[in-house]
Amino acid sequence: MNDAAVAGEQRFNVRGMSCGHCRAAVEGEVGALAGVTGVQVDLERNTVTVAGTAPTAQIVEAIVEAGYEVIGEVG
Numbered sequence: 001m002n003d004a005a006v007a008g009e010q011r012f013n014v015r016g017m018s019c020g021h022c023r024a025a026v027e028g029e030v031g032a033l034a035g036v037t038g039v040q041v042d043l044e045r046n047t048v049t050v051a052g053t054a055p056t057a058q059i060v061e062a063i064v065e066a067g068y069e070v071i072g073e074v075g
Contacts, residue, residue, distance in 0.1 A: 010056060011049045011074035014063055018043060022068070029066040033058055047074060 017026065023041040026048055030039045036059075038051035050059050060070045 009049055009051050010059060011047055012059070012063065013071045013074055014046055014048050015069040015071050017041065017046060017048075017068055025066040026063055026068060029062040030054075030059055033062055 023043060026041050027039045030036060030048065030050055033054045035054035036050055036052040040049040048063060063070050
């Protein structure tokens with residue numbers, strides 16, 4: 001995962017999300033970042049999709065801060 005800001009969408013595989021509370025926690029942390037215009041959590045696929053220009057490193061840090069493990073970026 002790189003540290004650059006990427007315009008458009010970034011998708012991450014995330015371990016540990018299983019319920020509505022998980023979704024809300026991740027959406028709240030990531031959605032508060034500057035440059036984020038949208039966050040979609042897919043509990044079934046264990047992915048988080050982020051729209052906007054926030055740097056990858058900040059998104060990963062926000063997901064970890066919410067209490068979940070980022071296991072990779074989906075290409």
